[in-house]
Amino acid sequence: MHILVIDDDEKITALLRRSLKFEGFKVSTARDGLEGLGKAMEEQPDLVILDLMLPSLDGFEVCQKIRDFSSVPILMLTAKDEVRDRVKGLDLGADDYLVKPFALEELLARVRALLRRTGQEAGTRLTYADLTLDTETREVWRGGREIQLTSKEFDLLALFLRHPRQVLTRDTIMEEIWGYDYSGESNVLEVYIGYLRQKLEAAGEKRLLHTVRGVGYTLRE
16 A cells, blocks of 8 residues: 655654555655645555645645545644644544654554555454454454553564564664654663563463564564
Protein backbone atom coordinates (compact mmCIF):
# COMPACT_ATOMS: atom_id res chain seq x y z
CA MET A 1 0.00 0.00 0.00
CA HIS A 2 1.04 3.56 -0.76
CA ILE A 3 1.54 6.25 1.89
CA LEU A 4 2.16 9.91 1.10
CA VAL A 5 4.15 11.89 3.71
CA ILE A 6 3.76 15.69 3.50
CA ASP A 7 6.28 17.31 5.87
CA ASP A 8 9.00 19.94 5.44
CA ASP A 9 11.22 18.53 8.22
CA GLU A 10 13.89 16.50 6.40
CA LYS A 11 14.82 14.50 9.49
CA ILE A 12 11.21 13.47 10.16
CA THR A 13 10.58 12.72 6.48
CA ALA A 14 13.67 10.52 6.19
CA LEU A 15 12.74 8.67 9.37
CA LEU A 16 9.17 8.03 8.24
CA ARG A 17 10.26 6.97 4.75
CA ARG A 18 12.72 4.45 6.15
CA SER A 19 10.38 3.09 8.82
CA LEU A 20 7.32 2.80 6.58
CA LYS A 21 9.33 1.08 3.84
CA PHE A 22 10.68 -1.26 6.52
CA GLU A 23 7.04 -2.14 7.30
CA GLY A 24 6.39 -2.94 3.63
CA PHE A 25 4.68 0.27 2.46
CA LYS A 26 5.39 2.20 -0.73
CA VAL A 27 6.26 5.76 0.34
CA SER A 28 6.32 9.09 -1.48
CA THR A 29 7.07 12.46 0.08
CA ALA A 30 6.38 16.16 -0.41
CA ARG A 31 8.07 19.13 1.30
CA ASP A 32 5.34 21.78 1.04
CA GLY A 33 1.57 22.03 0.89
CA LEU A 34 1.20 22.66 -2.84
CA GLU A 35 3.49 19.78 -3.79
CA GLY A 36 1.70 17.50 -1.34
CA LEU A 37 -1.72 18.44 -2.69
CA GLY A 38 -0.55 17.76 -6.23
CA LYS A 39 0.84 14.36 -5.31
CA ALA A 40 -2.34 13.45 -3.41
CA MET A 41 -4.35 14.17 -6.58
CA GLU A 42 -1.93 12.46 -8.95
CA GLU A 43 -0.85 9.42 -6.96
CA GLN A 44 -4.10 8.59 -5.11
CA PRO A 45 -2.31 7.16 -2.03
CA ASP A 46 -3.96 4.78 0.45
CA LEU A 47 -3.10 7.08 3.39
CA VAL A 48 -1.67 10.58 3.91
CA ILE A 49 0.55 11.64 6.82
CA LEU A 50 0.19 15.41 6.88
CA ASP A 51 2.21 17.96 8.87
CA LEU A 52 0.35 21.04 10.05
CA MET A 53 3.08 23.68 9.66
CA LEU A 54 3.96 23.68 5.94
CA PRO A 55 5.24 26.23 3.40
CA SER A 56 2.87 27.50 0.66
CA LEU A 57 -0.26 25.85 2.08
CA ASP A 58 -0.57 24.82 5.70
CA GLY A 59 -1.86 21.42 6.77
CA PHE A 60 -5.36 22.71 7.45
CA GLU A 61 -5.68 24.01 3.88
CA VAL A 62 -4.20 20.85 2.37
CA CYS A 63 -6.53 18.65 4.41
CA GLN A 64 -9.58 20.67 3.37
CA LYS A 65 -8.63 20.60 -0.32
CA ILE A 66 -7.89 16.85 -0.27
CA ARG A 67 -11.36 16.30 1.14
CA ASP A 68 -12.80 18.00 -1.97
CA PHE A 69 -11.76 15.04 -4.11
CA SER A 70 -10.83 12.12 -1.84
CA SER A 71 -11.81 10.23 1.33
CA VAL A 72 -8.25 8.92 1.83
CA PRO A 73 -7.38 8.48 5.54
CA ILE A 74 -5.38 11.47 6.83
CA LEU A 75 -3.12 11.33 9.88
CA MET A 76 -2.25 14.87 10.93
CA LEU A 77 1.23 15.22 12.40
CA THR A 78 2.20 18.40 14.20
CA ALA A 79 4.19 20.04 16.96
CA LYS A 80 1.08 21.91 18.09
CA ASP A 81 -0.70 20.36 21.06
CA GLU A 82 -3.54 22.82 21.54
CA VAL A 83 -7.03 21.33 21.70
CA ARG A 84 -8.41 23.91 19.26
CA ASP A 85 -5.85 22.88 16.62
CA ARG A 86 -6.72 19.20 17.03
CA VAL A 87 -10.43 19.98 16.83
CA LYS A 88 -9.94 22.18 13.75
CA GLY A 89 -7.93 19.47 11.98
CA LEU A 90 -10.51 16.79 12.73
CA ASP A 91 -13.38 19.10 11.71
CA LEU A 92 -11.66 19.74 8.37
CA GLY A 93 -11.52 16.02 7.67
CA ALA A 94 -8.41 14.58 9.34
CA ASP A 95 -9.00 11.06 10.67
CA ASP A 96 -6.40 11.08 13.44
CA TYR A 97 -3.92 13.41 15.11
CA LEU A 98 -0.42 12.76 16.51
CA VAL A 99 1.73 15.34 18.27
CA LYS A 100 5.51 15.58 17.79
CA PRO A 101 7.71 14.23 19.25
CA PHE A 102 6.21 10.78 18.79
CA ALA A 103 7.20 7.12 19.15
CA LEU A 104 7.39 5.45 15.76
CA GLU A 105 5.58 2.36 17.00
CA GLU A 106 2.61 4.53 18.00
CA LEU A 107 2.56 6.19 14.59
CA LEU A 108 2.70 2.81 12.86
CA ALA A 109 -0.10 1.52 15.09
CA ARG A 110 -2.25 4.52 14.14
CA VAL A 111 -1.48 3.95 10.45
CA ARG A 112 -2.55 0.31 10.72
CA ALA A 113 -5.69 1.31 12.62
CA LEU A 114 -6.68 3.84 9.94
CA LEU A 115 -6.10 1.29 7.18
CA ARG A 116 -8.17 -1.29 9.06
CA ARG A 117 -10.94 1.26 9.51
CA THR A 118 -11.11 1.72 5.75
CA GLY A 119 -10.93 -2.02 5.12
CA GLN A 120 -7.46 -1.96 3.60
CA GLU A 121 -5.61 -4.07 6.16
CA ALA A 122 -6.80 -7.57 6.94
CA GLY A 123 -6.10 -9.57 10.06
CA THR A 124 -5.08 -8.50 13.55
CA ARG A 125 -3.10 -11.53 14.72
CA LEU A 126 0.64 -11.97 14.43
CA THR A 127 1.95 -15.51 14.95
CA TYR A 128 5.36 -17.13 15.13
CA ALA A 129 6.09 -20.62 16.49
CA ASP A 130 3.71 -21.02 19.48
CA LEU A 131 3.52 -17.26 20.08
CA THR A 132 0.40 -15.27 19.10
CA LEU A 133 -0.25 -11.55 19.48
CA ASP A 134 -3.54 -9.79 18.70
CA THR A 135 -2.96 -6.16 17.69
CA GLU A 136 -6.63 -5.28 18.16
CA THR A 137 -7.28 -6.69 21.65
CA ARG A 138 -3.60 -6.39 22.70
CA GLU A 139 -3.64 -9.96 24.03
CA VAL A 140 -0.65 -12.32 23.86
CA TRP A 141 -0.47 -16.11 24.19
CA ARG A 142 2.36 -18.61 24.25
CA GLY A 143 0.78 -21.98 23.49
CA GLY A 144 -2.37 -21.93 25.62
CA ARG A 145 -0.89 -19.58 28.22
CA GLU A 146 -1.96 -15.94 28.20
CA ILE A 147 0.84 -13.46 28.91
CA GLN A 148 0.24 -10.05 30.49
CA LEU A 149 2.46 -7.35 28.99
CA THR A 150 2.88 -3.64 29.63
CA SER A 151 2.26 -1.26 26.74
CA LYS A 152 5.95 -0.93 25.84
CA GLU A 153 6.56 -4.69 26.16
CA PHE A 154 3.61 -5.31 23.83
CA ASP A 155 4.87 -2.82 21.23
CA LEU A 156 8.36 -4.29 21.37
CA LEU A 157 7.11 -7.85 20.90
CA ALA A 158 4.81 -6.76 18.05
CA LEU A 159 7.81 -5.25 16.26
CA PHE A 160 9.69 -8.56 16.44
CA LEU A 161 6.61 -10.51 15.31
CA ARG A 162 6.29 -8.30 12.24
CA HIS A 163 9.90 -9.15 11.33
CA PRO A 164 10.48 -12.77 12.39
CA ARG A 165 13.98 -14.16 11.82
CA GLN A 166 15.26 -10.70 10.85
CA VAL A 167 18.08 -9.20 12.90
CA LEU A 168 16.88 -5.80 14.13
CA THR A 169 19.63 -3.40 15.12
CA ARG A 170 19.53 -1.64 18.47
CA ASP A 171 19.17 1.76 16.75
CA THR A 172 16.24 0.54 14.65
CA ILE A 173 14.40 -0.82 17.68
CA MET A 174 15.02 2.32 19.73
CA GLU A 175 13.68 4.56 16.95
CA GLU A 176 10.64 2.38 16.36
CA ILE A 177 9.61 1.97 20.01
CA TRP A 178 11.01 4.93 21.95
CA GLY A 179 11.13 7.56 19.21
CA TYR A 180 13.80 9.38 17.30
CA ASP A 181 14.50 11.87 20.12
CA TYR A 182 14.59 9.50 23.12
CA SER A 183 17.06 10.73 25.74
CA GLY A 184 16.29 8.49 28.73
CA GLU A 185 18.22 5.57 30.19
CA SER A 186 20.75 4.13 27.72
CA ASN A 187 20.07 0.51 28.75
CA VAL A 188 16.28 0.70 28.47
CA LEU A 189 16.18 -1.75 25.52
CA GLU A 190 18.25 -4.37 27.34
CA VAL A 191 15.98 -4.04 30.37
CA TYR A 192 12.81 -4.56 28.31
CA ILE A 193 14.31 -7.51 26.41
CA GLY A 194 14.95 -9.05 29.84
CA TYR A 195 11.34 -8.41 30.91
CA LEU A 196 10.00 -10.01 27.72
CA ARG A 197 12.23 -13.07 28.05
CA GLN A 198 11.10 -13.63 31.64
CA LYS A 199 7.44 -13.52 30.65
CA LEU A 200 7.79 -15.54 27.44
CA GLU A 201 9.80 -18.25 29.20
CA ALA A 202 7.93 -18.25 32.54
CA ALA A 203 6.61 -21.79 32.03
CA GLY A 204 9.94 -23.19 30.88
CA GLU A 205 9.44 -22.54 27.17
CA LYS A 206 12.40 -22.34 24.80
CA ARG A 207 13.94 -18.94 24.10
CA LEU A 208 12.59 -17.03 21.08
CA LEU A 209 14.27 -13.63 21.58
CA HIS A 210 17.97 -13.96 20.84
CA THR A 211 20.85 -11.52 21.11
CA VAL A 212 23.03 -11.05 18.03
CA ARG A 213 26.21 -9.81 19.62
CA GLY A 214 27.35 -6.41 18.41
CA VAL A 215 24.27 -5.96 16.20
CA GLY A 216 20.91 -6.27 17.96
CA TYR A 217 18.18 -8.85 18.51
CA THR A 218 16.11 -11.35 16.54
CA LEU A 219 12.98 -13.46 16.99
CA ARG A 220 13.68 -17.03 15.93
CA GLU A 221 13.40 -20.62 17.14
